[in-house]
Amino acid sequence: MTNFTSVKEKVVIVTGAADGLGKAIAETYAANGMLVVLSDVNEQLGQKVVENISESGGEAVFYKANVANEEEIIALVQFAVENYGELDGIVNNAGIAAPNKVLHELSLAEFEAVQNVNFKGVFLGMKYGIEAILKSKSTGGFVINIASLAGLQANSGMSLYTASKHAVVGLTKNAALDYAAHNITVNAICPGTFRTAIWNDAPEEVITSLAKQLSPNGRLGDPTEIANLALFLASDLSRFTNGSIISMDAGASAGKALPLEWENPGILGE
Structure with missing residues (x-):
C-alpha cells in the first residue's frame, strides 16, 4: 500500500481544531475522506473550519468543548459516536502556553491552569476516546497526542510547559503498551516552532530572525507538515508504529547547531 x-x-475527533496545527490536521483528514469531529472552545472559528471543509467536499462537524472539563469531553465523545456511529481515533491537540518564569515565582493557580489543559485534557481525551474506540471494535484505532519539543528537552523559564509536555510523552508510551493488543496505536508528535496564529502580529523580519535562532534549517514549520505526519499515523501504513515520540523540529532536538566553516565551501557553487 502506497497511499492513504x-x-x-x-x-476521528480533533481537539483544539479551530486554528493552527489542529485546523491543519482536521482539514487534511477531511481532504482524505475521514469523518472529522472538530472541537475547540472557540465556536466561531471552529464552525468556520467546518464550513471550509464542507465547501471543499469534506465531511466535518463541530462540538464546543473544554478539554479540561470531564463532562464536556464525555459529551464530545458521545456526540461523535451518535453522529457517525463509531469512533476510530482521537487527536489530542488542544493546549495552552505557560508563564515564562523561574519555578519559585510561579503560583499554584498558574500550575493548575497549565496542567488542567495540557496534561489533564490529554488524559481525559485518551480515557474517553479509547473507551469509545474499544466499544466501536475499530480495527485501525489510533490516538495521536500533540506534545512539543518541550516534551523532549527543557528551556529556562518553561518549567510548567515542559512538565506538562513531558507528562504527555510518558502517558503516550504507557498507553501504547496498554492497548497494543487491542488494535489501537498510541503515538505523540513533538513539534518545534511552527508558523501559526501566534505569529500573526509579528513583523516578517522578526519572524525570519527568530526562525534562524530556533530552527536549524532557518525557517518555521508549516502546519500542513504536522498534518501529513498525523495522516500517516491515522492510516494502516503505520500500524507497527506504536509508542513512538516523533519530533518534527528540523533537527532542533538532535542537539545544538553551531556555525562551522567548511574546508571546501566551493562545493555549493557560490
Whole structure:
C-alpha cells in the first residue's frame, strides 16, 4: 500500500481544531475522506473550519468543548459516536502556553491552569476516546497526542510547559503498551516552532530572525507538515508504529547547531 485510502471514512475527533496545527490536521483528514469531529472552545472559528471543509467536499462537524472539563469531553465523545456511529481515533491537540518564569515565582493557580489543559485534557481525551474506540471494535484505532519539543528537552523559564509536555510523552508510551493488543496505536508528535496564529502580529523580519535562532534549517514549520505526519499515523501504513515520540523540529532536538566553516565551501557553487 502506497497511499492513504485506508483512512477513508474513519471517524476521528480533533481537539483544539479551530486554528493552527489542529485546523491543519482536521482539514487534511477531511481532504482524505475521514469523518472529522472538530472541537475547540472557540465556536466561531471552529464552525468556520467546518464550513471550509464542507465547501471543499469534506465531511466535518463541530462540538464546543473544554478539554479540561470531564463532562464536556464525555459529551464530545458521545456526540461523535451518535453522529457517525463509531469512533476510530482521537487527536489530542488542544493546549495552552505557560508563564515564562523561574519555578519559585510561579503560583499554584498558574500550575493548575497549565496542567488542567495540557496534561489533564490529554488524559481525559485518551480515557474517553479509547473507551469509545474499544466499544466501536475499530480495527485501525489510533490516538495521536500533540506534545512539543518541550516534551523532549527543557528551556529556562518553561518549567510548567515542559512538565506538562513531558507528562504527555510518558502517558503516550504507557498507553501504547496498554492497548497494543487491542488494535489501537498510541503515538505523540513533538513539534518545534511552527508558523501559526501566534505569529500573526509579528513583523516578517522578526519572524525570519527568530526562525534562524530556533530552527536549524532557518525557517518555521508549516502546519500542513504536522498534518501529513498525523495522516500517516491515522492510516494502516503505520500500524507497527506504536509508542513512538516523533519530533518534527528540523533537527532542533538532535542537539545544538553551531556555525562551522567548511574546508571546501566551493562545493555549493557560490
